[in-house]
Amino acid sequence: MVRAGLTPDRLARAGAELADEVGFDQVTVSELARRFDVKVASLYSHVRSSHDLKTRIALVALEELADRGAAALAGRAGKDALTALANVYRDYAREHPGRYAAAQLRLDPETAAASAGPRHAQMTRAILRGYDLTEPDQTHAVRLLGSVFHGYVTLELAGGFSHSDPDSDVTWNRIHDALDALLRNWPAA
Amino acid sequence: MVRAGLTPDRLARAGAELADEVGFDQVTVSELARRFDVKVASLYSHVRSSHDLKTRIALVALEELADRGAAALAGRAGKDALTALANVYRDYAREHPGRYAAAQLRLDPETAAASAGPRHAQMTRAILRGYDLTEPDQTHAVRLLGSVFHGYVTLELAGGFSHSDPDSDVTWNRIHDALDALLRNWPAA
DNA sequence: GGGATTTGCCTAAACACATTAGGCAATTGC
DNA sequence: GCAATTGCCTAATGTGTTTAGGCAAATCCC
Numbered sequence: 001m002v003r004a005g006l007t008p009d010r011l012a013r014a015g016a017e018l019a020d021e022v023g024f025d026q027v028t029v030s031e032l033a034r035r036f037d038v039k040v041a042s043l044y045s046h047v048r049s050s051h052d053l054k055t056r057i058a059l060v061a062l063e064e065l066a067d068r069g070a071a072a073l074a075g076r077a078g079k080d081a082l083t084a085l086a087n088v089y090r091d092y093a094r095e096h097p098g099r100y101a102a103a104q105l106r107l108d109p110e111t112a113a114a115s116a117g118p119r120h121a122q123m124t125r126a127i128l129r130g131y132d133l134t135e136p137d138q139t140h141a142v143r144l145l146g147s148v149f150h151g152y153v154t155l156e157l158a159g160g161f162s163h164s165d166p167d168s169d170v171t172w173n174r175i176h177d178a179l180d181a182l183l184r185n186w187p188a189a
Numbered sequence: 190m191v192r193a194g195l196t197p198d199r200l201a202r203a204g205a206e207l208a209d210e211v212g213f214d215q216v217t218v219s220e221l222a223r224r225f226d227v228k229v230a231s232l233y234s235h236v237r238s239s240h241d242l243k244t245r246i247a248l249v250a251l252e253e254l255a256d257r258g259a260a261a262l263a264g265r266a267g268k269d270a271l272t273a274l275a276n277v278y279r280d281y282a283r284e285h286p287g288r289y290a291a292a293q294l295r296l297d298p299e300t301a302a303a304s305a306g307p308r309h310a311q312m313t314r315a316i317l318r319g320y321d322l323t324e325p326d327q328t329h330a331v332r333l334l335g336s337v338f339h340g341y342v343t344l345e346l347a348g349g350f351s352h353s354d355p356d357s358d359v360t361w362n363r364i365h366d367a368l369d370a371l372l373r374n375w376p377a378a
Numbered sequence: 379g380g381g382a383t384t385t386g387c388c389t390a391a392a393c394a395c396a397t398t399a400g401g402c403a404a405t406t407g408c
Numbered sequence: 409g410c411a412a413t414t415g416c417c418t419a420a421t422g423t424g425t426t427t428a429g430g431c432a433a434a435t436c437c438c
Contacts, residue, residue: 003385003386003387003433003434004386004387005386006386006387025214028423028424028425029424029425029426030423030424030425031424038387038388039387039388039389040424040425040426041387041388041389041390041426041427041428042386042387042388044425044426044427045385045386045387046386049425049426050424050425050426104343104347106347106348109348112348136354136355136359137363139353139354139355139360140355140359140360140363140364140367141367143341143344143349143350143360143364144337144341144360144364144367146340146344146349147336147337147340147341147344147364148333148336148337148340149340150340150343150344151335151336151337151338151339151340151341151343152332152333152336152340154293154339154340154343155332155335155336155339158293158295159295159298159301160332160335161332164328165325165328166325166328166329170325170329171328171329171332171333174326174329174378175329175332175333175336177376177378178329178330178333178371178375178376180376181371181374181375181376182367182370182371185370185374186367186370187366187367187369187370189363189366191404192404192405192414192415192416193415193416194415195415195416217394217395217396218395218396218397219394219395219396220395227415227416227417228416228417228418229395229396229397230397230398230399230416230417230418230419231415231416231417233396233397233398234414234415234416235415238396238397239395239396239397
């Protein structure tokens, strides 16, 4: 009997593929087993449960996203950095909708702390170095940017902006303009 | 044999309750049947499928949200209206997390068009009457506000802002200030 | 190189949810 | 009150999750 060479990591990556193809919540231990041409029970030596599998997929997605973000931010500042990071999220979500959905999975606190999640917050904070904000406004701005990026990408992916003028690409660029203007003229408390 | 008096509408409302209690994706035809003390198969005379049930729950949530929004906007304008509508989404999501999640369900185009979804876009647009924006900037702003509201509420509900200073309530208010300032000084293209 | 140990995938089985077909009793229409 | 309809039921099938226990392949070790 030839062994399939399963590992938690390979399963997570194959699961990420599967998520992009069929949607994150259609990801199933059974379907993954089929893809590896292996019986379902075999996967349970490598992942603890269906939920464990999904968590691992989420961690893969969070890390890929953070890596892309870091690469995009390198050598950029100000509005340039803002646009670059925003596009990382949007492009990733369009290329990998299943993975992007996975990245939204609610992780338990310890797992979240050990994930690439905190890197995301750091990257957003890094953008703000190009603007003149001090605490607590910096944190408010981090949360605002996170909300806009995530909210826009989610709504767009859900089809909210399709088939209606103006084109979503135009809005996206104008939102960058708007956020840049806002950060340069952040209102006093 | 006493009849339970099932109707699609009662099932949708009970499903919404269930969603708030156990989470939208734990909503199951079987659990609903249990709650009505009825056999599972019986529900299939009233809803076509599990997905049909979830769609109905989503429609209930969208409508409740739109009703609350309309009530909140009545008699308000400008920043007052902005804050009021924003709080409707946030409060609803906190009171009814399962319903709020349901409202994000991707509906097929015809169902979406017949839902309360379009009312939401209209309400956001109504807010902008208090500001001096013309098309296409008005649409850009509608999309931005939708993204911020949805994004913030989602991230907050996922626990993103908890246990870290400053308090999420403070950020929320400062974001209203920021959006108001932005809309009053919308950058030219 | 070959025996002992570990590891990896398997069979088998229990349980939950979704869904359909067909039946009988309660309700409704007249 | 009888016929037609409606509402819930039993029964059965298919799919997914998960655990227990088994056998063979890989690895370790002398």
